Amino acid sequence: MLTRLRAGRSRDMIKHRSFVHSLTIEATVTWDFAPVFDAAHRAALENEKPFVYVCPPAGWPLVFLFQALPERKTQHLDTLVLAPGIGDVLEAAAAVTAAEPHRPVHPLTGLGRSESLIRADSVATLIATPADAHHLLKRSVLRSGGLVRVALLWPERLDDAGAAYLETLLADAGDAQRLVVTTDQAAASSFIERYARRAPVGVQSDLPETGAGAVRYAVVESHARVRAARTALDILLPRKALIWDPTGTRRWDLLSGPDLGVAGDGADSDLVIAAELPSPEALRVFGEGGREVVVFLRASQLPYLQRITSSAKPLRLPGYADRARADAATLRETLRTRLQQGNLATELLAIEPLLETFDPALIAAAALSLSRGSSAAPTPEDQETPAAPRPTWTRVFVTAGQRDNVRPGDILGAFISVAKLSRGDVGRIDVRERFSLVDVQSEVAEQVIRCITGEQIRGRRVTARLDRHE
Secondary structure: OEEEEOOOOOEOOEOOOEEEEOEOOEEEEOOOOOOOOOHHHHHHHHOOOOEEEEOOOOOOOHHHHHHOOOOOOOOOOOEEEEOOOHHHHHHHHHHHHHHOOOOOEEEOOOHHHHHHHHHOOOOOEEEEOHHHHHHHHHOOOOOHHHOOEEEEEOHHHOOHHHHHHHHHHHHOOOOOEEEEEEOOOOOOHHHHHHHOOOOOEEEOOOOOOOOEOOEEEEEOOHHHHHHHHHHHHHHHOOOOEEEEOOOOOOHHHHHOOOOOEOOOOOOOOOEEEEOOOOOHHHHHHHOHHHOEEEEEEOHHHHHHHHHHEOOEEEOOOOOHHHHHHHHHHHHHHHHHHHHHHOOOHHHHHHHHHHHHOOOHHHHHHHHHHHHOOOOOOOOOOOOOOOOOOOOOEEEEEEOOOHHHOOOHHHHHHHHHHOOOOOHHHEEEEEEOOOOEEEEEEHHHHHHHHHHHOOOEEOOEEOOEEEOOOO
């Protein structure tokens, strides 16, 4: 049974709605904390002018920004979103898809497939790290001169290499609209000054002067958060709990039960589990009435949580190590039962000669290892050095050949110095009139293509790719 209620409260010009599941011992509530865009904000967004947006480093606040952009119905690539890491890329992709469901949105997690989709004109919004986007730019797959807008997500988290890739991409993007998304305007001041100078600033949530109350957190990937919530409820045993998920997904229906325990606006609950990284305003709402707050997040989001709370302590959820300890405890109990049964005379006679040489605990561990199927000591034949595996080769096509005065040594030198290969990684080099074919070990083929493309060999700028026969 699903009960929908509207909470009649607001927090600092922030709209506040509640959607509540009726559950056996817990409920699911969604609060939306939407920013208020004024006339200057709307004008900048609608006229494709630079804009700065301040929000937590999570995907859900991006929905409000992309919903405020003018609708575009083109199917070709016109929007590039640059995020610091793969986790940010995936969260941003989910948010942009929710805001613009009619447009093809693609998170760049595999270079080969992304290249095919872009060349087929099947991507309107590309979301990638600066390094991956730069790789596509070098391969002439990404034509940044045709972009309408570029969004920079949390650029203050980029390292020096990422900032350099970003500068190259934006220098090639011409007059594309710049959207700078940040959690800290001071930390991102250099990026704002360079790419969105004097742009209006829309604030979904800024860093507070004082942090919210104490919270507990657990680093949990998105796909595992339903299971983690169930485990947290078993550990904390609240009388009634709320699960906040601003993405509005139906994954929490798995926790519902037949009994009707309506949570209302959460006033009668004693625990809130935030399924996504919340804003400071959200944390204050969650903690009202002395409620305990647990936040699920990615590891890269932890520094932000620590800045907006007075205390953030980990909630230890059982993992692989805990299951291993449980298995070990079960094994100990089995051994204890066997010892209590007695009648181990035959076994004692078998190990008696070993007691003069080895510690009894080691003898017991070896016997236990054999009983569980571990292999015995290797024989001399087993100890012979196994034959080295035969290398598998991949052929790489390079756009330089005899007419460019290129020799095999030139290509070998470039592969070793630029792609950082060893001599054994490179096999046959066949230099033909207009191109060259080079065999490299398969595991380094992508590295060669990425590093060699755009470099010069004998004064000619080359492109590397897999040979078509591969």
